[in-house]
Amino acid sequence: MKSSLSHWVRAGAVCCLLLGPALSPALAGTVKVGAIFAVTGPASFLGGPEARTAALVVEKINKAGGIGGDTIQLIVKDSAGSTEKAVSFAKQLIEEEKVVAIIGPSTSGESMAVKKVAEDGQTTLISCAAADVIVNPVARYVFKTPQKDSFAAQMIFEEMRRLKIDTVALASGNDGFGKAGKEQLEKLAPAFGITVAASETYDSKATDLSALVAKLKANAAIQAVINWSVVPAQAIIAKNMRQAGWRVPLFQSHGFGNIEYVRAAGAAAEGIVFPCGRLLVVDALPAGHPQKALLGQYKSEYEAAYKEEASAFGGYAYDAMNMVAAAVRQAGNDRAKVRDAVEGLKNFPGVGGMFTFSPEDHNGLTIDSFAMMTVRDGQFVLYQGK
């Protein structure tokens, strides 16, 4: 029995080998797009929605007849948040799969590592990670869809000025996003007349921050806390601050834009202030807002397909995938031309905002792509000031 089974397997393998070349002409009308997302691992809350969103966008385009008759083949690689894996997947996608462009990776650390691979392979990379350094200085082939973290820092400091807060504490995760954010905050604070009295880093897998909170609380000069991370610690720090009976305002980064964290922090999430794209508050937008229709459409499509709430993270992949599709539609299945087409996108409506790329700006968003939000009764609402 055993031997006959292996016989079949071998026969099957031979058939595949023989049929392989014969089948490939049938696949001629395919445009290969690579995707590297942290679908599993510590950054899976980013990569999961991103991979699902990209699949949704591709399915929709293919159902509508593809791009000029060609279907898009999305090749998703799960980096599990590991930089090494992301780099080797990027090489594989560029050299073996010969993809026309790559969307992702999900995290800033991975994106920085893959940046060079994309440049060397002369393949467009549209990162879904937030750190400024990904597109600053500009690399010819590297773009990104999330809003810059410097914009987020600026929004937070402007709000602090309105609230007459001048001494703050920073807390950040020790991952790429946390480090980049910390750098931006420390760089921009003096320009707003704000003193950073303490700056603490915690492990991105931290499960309790009460000791850190106790340390910060002991410094009576601190008037507010800014936490910068994309991990569950965002909810934990909120809980630990309130449990310690510390009532100073808590500001978070745009990494907080996932309703799961609000649920996780429960009552402690109330009143957290953070900048984020408008997807979270789509229902509250005025009817004439240029993004309203698109945001509503993405939200309802995603929620119908996956029975979970759409987050800002999935939106990053939505924009990246649509940009690649728009560029291919314009320039065809050609790496160099697709790069030029992406750089040429003007007033491109996306979940993150209206994108206008240029040779100097590979993020394409302005500061008004962010809005300040807060949490009220367990929901995200537009922040109206105190």
Added chain:
Amino acid sequence: MSLDLFLQYLFAGITYGSIYAIVAIGFNIIYNTTGIINFAQGEFVMLGGMIAISLLEYLPLGYAIAAAVLITMAIGALIEMLFIRWLESPSVLRMIIITIGISILLRESALHIWGESIRSLPYFYGNEITTFNLGSVHISPQVVWVIVACAVMMAGLSVFFRSTPIGREMRACAANRTAALLCGINTRNMVTLSFMLSAGIGALAGCVMSPITYTQYDSGTSLAIKGFTVAILGGLGNSLAAVAAGILLGIIEAFSVSVVPLAFQDAIAIAILLLILFVKPHGIFGSSEAARLKDF
């Protein structure tokens, strides 16, 4: 350092410490009967939390936790029967590799069943911002639950292992399996029982800590590392020492925040583990005499 800050650190340390201690106790139970370290212990903690969270839709909190503990115990027994029971006198190394395999299997299954999102049980008493004050120190009621659960488990186990026939049989198994067999003890059943027991304890720990630390499909790994450190620190096999070592490690971690960034917490734990392995490999509370009599 002011007294307030000192006490606040102390309580943070006791909280971490109790969590580590409960995980370490799970390691110790299996070690005590089989002489192996079950590296899937952290996954039992994760499973307990996850199952309770899922059952919460259908059952009240208390029943959901009880059911989660029983289901995890059944999973523990099933794992032992499927992967370990039929092995003919397996080497320690082989059994350890098997448990590492099981931990990966459980983690990946959890990813498929529950997805990658973070979940948590509601606070048993009050909510996320409820605290009571001990002098100027604020403590979350859930911390008290963790400490009480840890104390009750420790007391229960200590009575179980010292005073009940089954507990004694399990200890006999650990001391010398062949001799235990000759005395008419069904050693295989004892091993199954120890897996059930440690799965149950892990699951209960997963439930009481879930509101504080949250539960995610991969939250078991880091807990297992800490639990292992604590088990070694206290001296393998000694549950009382594990609690003392757990709280000691927790307090060291909490106080270290005042001098180094919190991100170094794990580095401190690992440094302590290495130091103990070099200087006193049988643990701070273990005796070198007893350690020499063990297989390895």
